[in-house]
Amino acid sequence: MLAAARHQIILERLLAEGAVQVSELSERFGVTPKTIREDLEKLEEKGLLRRTHGGAVASAEEAEPMLPLQIPNTKHLSEKEAIARHALRYIQPNDVIALDAGSTTLEIAKRLPNEPLTVLTNDLLIMQELIGKDRIRLVVPGGYRQRNVLIGNEALDWLNRLNVQKLFLTATGIHEKYGLTVFTGELIDLKKAYMTNAREIYCVADHTKFDRAALLTFASLDEVDVLITDAGLTDDAVRRYEGGRATLERAL
């Protein structure tokens, strides 16, 4: 068995389960634990996972949008709050908006006024946030739960009949060359469905997401209309990202 083939399978397993074990993998591939550790080391160098004792887990940054309950979120909370406040300026009463899953979009949801508004989302925490806001029309494409997001949607064509005005999109990594990336493949179909149906696409991401690439690219930067980030983005990066089709805006 080729090392590259093992790596591929390890990553797939990681996507599905969120964590892998050295012992399990060594038995699965019929190689020594030593070899698996070397595999994991190489994958960690590439930033595709994070090593732990006994195995590895999806690396913190990349797993973040899938793990809205994890603490790393609150690390950049003030930045996310600033981004959310900024994004709110684009939301008017009677809009039809889609909120992608993530902690930044959750901050947007928290600040949505209880006014006539249609919100699409697959994020359970966002739904929870909107339960009390009775004037907001909530629309949920179904699915099964992976952590706090409903994914694996069988009825995405239903989504295609909806007319979304504004999409607030999240990503694990934003990179000049690789575009918008995520770590888990299941989210991609949903993001793409939202994107093809949205008239205006706002990508919300704190500065730590920039110049990073996760495993899978789901869109190029050109497909985004507005990139909303925080003041922490370096001037150098601002210069590089300002050039594209997307307008770059830094929330105060």
Next chain:
Amino acid sequence: MLAAARHQIILERLLAEGAVQVSELSERFGVTPKTIREDLEKLEEKGLLRRTHGGAVASAEEAEPMLPLQIPNTKHLSEKEAIARHALRYIQPNDVIALDAGSTTLEIAKRLPNEPLTVLTNDLLIMQELIGKDRIRLVVPGGYRQRNVLIGNEALDWLNRLNVQKLFLTATGIHEKYGLTVFTGELIDLKKAYMTNAREIYCVADHTKFDRAALLTFASLDEVDVLITDAGLTDDAVRRYEGGRATLERAL
């Protein structure tokens, strides 16, 4: 099980519920309480939680579970609790169950153990209740919100491909002649879809629902396997409803 995986789950539980218990976690993971305490110590060092006697609470200010939800229907709560406890006896690990929208089924959801189990629901409050229970596989047919329920038959054909073992059904009225009734027509399609796909149908309803008919009939009493109600149902009514195909059970 990986230590890192435990930590992750502990944190998720902590933010969903506000607090965790050592004893509960040690049983959940099959490790000694000592190990859980060491886990909690490490997480506390990172500032991710605060230790208490017997467990830990979220490090932030909120020791209370986040409950910005609407005023629940607390009418006849003790009866509903009794019915829920009774209904739980029909739920085994690895079951695939559907929880119809309602306050009685919400009581069932609250009492579901965090064990391997697949739960279908359209009730937002039930979803919220299940957010912290990571071992429960949650499946949501989509829709748009009407109060706290997702309705809309767009994804009902998807539902027809699912194989539900047990359905816990609610109704506004239960009547010998008019069968199971509700006031709003939107819920009917969903209930019917659940019913055609369920092998066993349990109708949960407190005694005040009996001998009442709401506007719209969605099923006859013969389609139900078990009728679960509380002790408040009059003997006269018991005699009348016992005769049908459905078994009548009164929760204590």
Next chain:
DNA sequence: ACCTATTCGAACTTTTTCGAACGTTTTTTT
């Protein structure tokens, strides 16, 4: 044949997990 990358063995170190005895806090009983 030479170089390089992969895989693994073996001795050694670290981390994790847990048992058991002994304090401490919380709850119940009197």
Next chain:
DNA sequence: AAAAAAACGTTCGAAAAAGTTCGAATAGGT
């Protein structure tokens, strides 16, 4: 409110599991 009981926590240390380092054997490519 004091005493007793139960539950929880701490310390020490040991056993098991996982990781590390070093170096050697193997296989592929040039």
